[in-house]
Amino acid sequence: MPTRIPLPLTQFVVKMHSRCDLACDHCYVYEHADTSWRARPKVIADEVLARTAERIGEHAAAHRLSAVRVVLHGGEPLLAGPDRLRRAAETLRAALPGGCTLDLRIHTNGVLLGRAFCDLFAELDVKVGVSLDGDRAANDRHRRFADGRTSHPQVLKAVALLREPAYRHLYAGLLCTIDVENDPAAVYRALAELEPPAVDFLLPHATWDEPPKRPSGRGPTPYAQWLLAVHRLWETDGRPFAVRTFESVHRTLRGLSSLTESLGLEPSDLAVVETDGTFEQADSLKTAYDGAPVTGLDVFRHSIDDLARHPGIAARQSGLAGLSATCRACPVVRSCGGGLYAHRYRGDDGAGFDHPSVYCGDLMTLINGISSDSADSSGSSGRGGAAPVPAQGSEREPVRPHPLTAEHLDEFARGYGGAEALTALGDAQLALTREMLAAAWDSSGxxxxxxxxxxxxxxxxxxxxxxxxxxxxxxxxxxxxxxxxxxxxxxxxxxxxxxxxxxxxxxxxxxxxxxxxxxxxxxxxxxxxxxxxxxxxxxxxxxxxxxxxxxxxxxxxxxxLRQVRLAGGWTVALEDVDPLRDSHDHAVAGRLSEGELADWTGALREAWELIGRDLPAYAEGIRAGLTTVTPLRPGPTGRDVSSAARQAYGAVAIARPSTAPTLALLLAHEFQHVKLGALLDLYDLYERADDRLYFAPWRPDPRPLEGLLQGTYAHLAVTEYWGTRTLAYDGLAGEPADRARAQFALWRRYTAEAVERLAESRALTALGERFAEGMRESLVPWLAVPLPAAAEQEAERARVERLASA
Structure with missing residues (x-):
């Protein structure tokens, strides 16, 4: 019997051919511990392709996936030939449900990549990634034909094709396996000359049983030093192409998600289909021991949900809890994430993968080095120890005993709040619930x-x-x-x-x-x-x-009561039965049908993924404090409806919007109200005697001071949401990018004006002033983001219209 609801898998590697026309001596498929390739068919059969496509399609439909990525791989996938590659692309695309996009890619050594293949990939919209380790000397160190001949000229010819205007849109990037005996500057320059959109620098696969080479005289962390040398060149050149390793370190240091499974704590969502139709775990496990990637499952007898329940897949989805004790105690664990799962393996002590990475020292040195090089842009607030919360003068004592620390309050003041702070806030709310129940019962006589x-x-x-x-x-x-x-x-x-x-x-x-x-x-x-x-x-x-x-x-x-399990172990209830859920400002929906439940489940999963990507600083608190989503009846046409109730800590109410991004924004916005309402149960942030009304920049009607405070606090998340999306669209044109910029310009201006209005009210307590300063601090980096004049003009137009209507 299954013991858990699986997280959906969204990335699939499909092996088109199990052999290769090169004999790279660092290849994990043929040169490491696993030998399963010897018994597999050379080419994937049509029936395997058809069944694989069907499995991916049914998985996408069941989990309401908006997109899946499939990488055609090998061996060398071009050996499968153009006809079979065409069938793969057409079969995979036809099997997906409506509304699910196929991101189809092929990874090749480039030797066979000619104009005919490029024409085919242009027709089928297949992005192409090419393996190349640098200049000829660096590449020839490992990537050669079996007779020792160089492959470098053929690969350069293939990349030159991809750089032609007709095929440039297919050029996905280059993959470079590091050899510390290669000159990092020479490798970087050789790759940069090819104008790739992205480069992945990969550590050579190794384990504690088969450790990586560490040439004498290069210190204890040669791989970190090699990467740091490249990183400095990359920064000096203005980051001319994407590098997932560097960007993942930069992102995780700022609390954002990683872009690669080899760093960070995000759950792995990848599966492999071999040429015989067997499901395997990540290919990198082939370096651990013979049979390490084996699952015992295949596309003919098992669904992808079956695969997602496999213990090996689950182990790579368990985040911090799945790491060794050494890793969990490490100060850089949220950036490192324990390194690539395969690199933790050690077979002689029976602990298997329960170890730090064999590259542990290199990863720590790399992360600390990048942090040091980028101190000014790491996202750190620079705040040292926080002063105790004032308890005298204009600041009153909390309403009741509470477990919040000064550090918690500073987190909340900036609009955030991590798991520990939200757990403490939840404890305080539970104590308040007990008091209120006792008081209500006593009043009953x-x-x-x-x-x-x-x-x-x-x-x-x-x-x-x-x-x-x-x-x-x-x-x-x-x-x-x-x-x-x-x-x-x-x-x-x-x-x-x-x-x-x-x-x-x-x-x-x-x-x-x-x-x-x-x-x-x-x-x-x-x-x-x-x-x-x-x-x-x-x-x-x-x-x-x-x-x-x-x-x-x-x-x-x-x-x-139905529960929805989301990535990262978060489970949220869809409350559609409690008769007291009608405490929101809008009409609640009735019992969800099975179809409505499926729609909500898919929408929540997509929205949670977006929150993790676009609002990572808020995601941890949402996961720790938001337990319940109450469906509302739809609002008027074209209007999104959502609510938070002061006496319903841990719940938000929403009419399911038409898009996952809107749901993500509503969840974050309403949970801000939930947090602040709970804090106001504990603290006076403003003078209760103040009965003046204040105009919020986003409303035509004046509101009491608490209304202005609530709106400002909620719109911190709105500003950050649109700010993050604007940064993601940097350099891109089109309606979604223009809309994100305009919304960002509008909401950062509104929120900044509201913070100043709060500060000027002279009705905030000392702690309230501290909150206003924290909100201002969170806005500073967003106010510094440059925007096109058109976006600023649109914000000004909206602001003037709002003032006129007020």
Whole structure:
């Protein structure tokens, strides 16, 4: 039985031919530990291609993937011939569902790449990557024919073709395997002369059993020194082409995601299909031991979801938890990520891959070297130890005891908040929920009562069960309404909380729960269809029993709460059953159909991927604090609808928008409101006596100061979202790029104006002023990003129109 819902795989290497026309002595396929290539067919068969395409297509449809990347590989894939390559491209593209784009590439040594192949790839939209280790001397060190002849002239001829105007759009870049005995400057210059759009510099595959060569006299980290020499040339030249290794270090040092599986903590999403149709793990594992990439699965008998559940695939998706203890304690682990998985292998101690990379010292030296070289642009705030939060003068004490530190508050002030800060904030909210429930129960005048007595008892013997239920975003909605004077909901919701805790504890405890509207609701679990009246709920070790007034006994949920598992181990609930979820400003949707659930699942997965890419500084906090998404009914045509409720910590409500980018933006925007609302439960950031109204730059109507503060805080994320997308479009033209620039220009201006309006209000407490300064600090780098005049003009036009309407 599967033990987890798999993360979708989005990158596939399809082996077109299992042999090669070169005899490179550093090749991991033929020269390292694995020998499986000997028993495989030379060329992939049509039936294998067809079944592979079908598997990828069904996986893309099941997971609502917007794009998949397929790399035609080998051996040498051009040996498969143009007809088979055409069939591969056409079959793969035809199998994908509507709305899913195929990013099709081929990786070749270039020896056979001629004009006929280039014409074919231009017709089929196949990008071409070429292996080349530098100038002729560097390339000939390893990349030769079996008889020792050089391959360099043929490769240069192939690259020259790709640089012709007719084929330039096919030119994906160059792949260079490092040899520290090659002159790094000569290699860099030789590759740069070929005007590649990108270059991948790869460490030669090695393990602790077969370590990389380290020539004497070159120090303990020769690979780092080689790469740092190239990095300095690359920086001096103004970064003339993309280098994933360097860019990944720069990105991860700023908290962004890595661009390569050999660095960073992002889960691997790659699978390999061999010429016989067998599924394998990453090719680099061939360097570890014979059979290391084997999964025992194939395209004829197994789905890609089956493959995604394989323990080997899962091991490369477990992030920090999947690293050795040494790696987890390392200060550069979020950039290094433990290095390439295969490079951690050691066979003589039984620990397998549970080691640091054999390049550990090189990776640390490289990361620290790049950080030192780029200190001014690493994204560090430069803040040292934070001063304690003021507790006297104009700053008042927190409303109640809380676990937040000064460092947490500084994180929140800048708009962010990592996992530790969000966990502390969640603990404070759980304590507040307990207080509110107790106060609401006391106000009922019902004494102990069965439900309250059971909750109190379970809190002693099964506290985790009680915490899980009370941490549900809508657990305190009932208490908030009763304390606000609304007694129409009765005491049933508290009984439902006690029943859900009893079910989770599984100790045999029973409690009576009112049934209204034909449903018995168990918060965090789901609901059971029953006739109205009073039902007895009993939590059992292996489930529950519900006995209705008419004697009916139920042991299963009719509408369970659905959970969506996302990349990085984040699970979010789609709350469409809790009757108290109507605490938002907009009408909630009913129970999602299976089709709607599938649409939401796909949209959330795409949106989460975009948040990780475009809002990485916010992603960690979202994963730690956002537990629930409540679907709303669609708004008026053309209008996106979303909400955060002050008494529903951990939840946002959204009407599913038409695009994943919009959903990503709404999730981040609304969770900003959730965070700030929770902080305002603990601290006074402004003088409550201030009753003036303030204009926000983005609204025509004046708002109380808290409204301006909430909007400003939320729009920090909006500004960063559009800023990151603008940087991604740097140098590119087209409507999406123009829209991103215009939105960025508009929202950075609006947010900066709002921060200054807050600061000038003279109604902020000392801590509120600290928050205003933190928000200003976050905006500074975005305000410095240059934009075309057209984008600034569009922002000014929108601003003037808004002022006129106000």
């Amino acid at each position: 019902r004494g102990r009562g069965d439900a309250w007595a059971l909750l109190a008892a379970l809190d002693v013997v099964a506290p985790a069960a009680v915490d899980a239920v009370l941490a549900h975003p809508y657990a305190r909605t009932w208490a908030a309404r009763r304390l606000g004077g609304d007694l129409t909901t009765g005491l049933g919701p508290l009984a439902s909380l006690a029943a859900a805790a009893a079910v989770r504890a599984g100790r045999g405890d029973s409690v009576a729960v009112p049934v209204r509207g034909g449903w018995l609701h168990l918060p965090t679990l789901g609901r059971v269809a029953l006739p109205d009246g009073e039902a007895l709920v009993t939590g059992l070790p292996d489930g529950f029993e519900v006995r209705a007034p008419d004697g009916t006994v139920r042991t299963e949920l009719d509408a369970p």
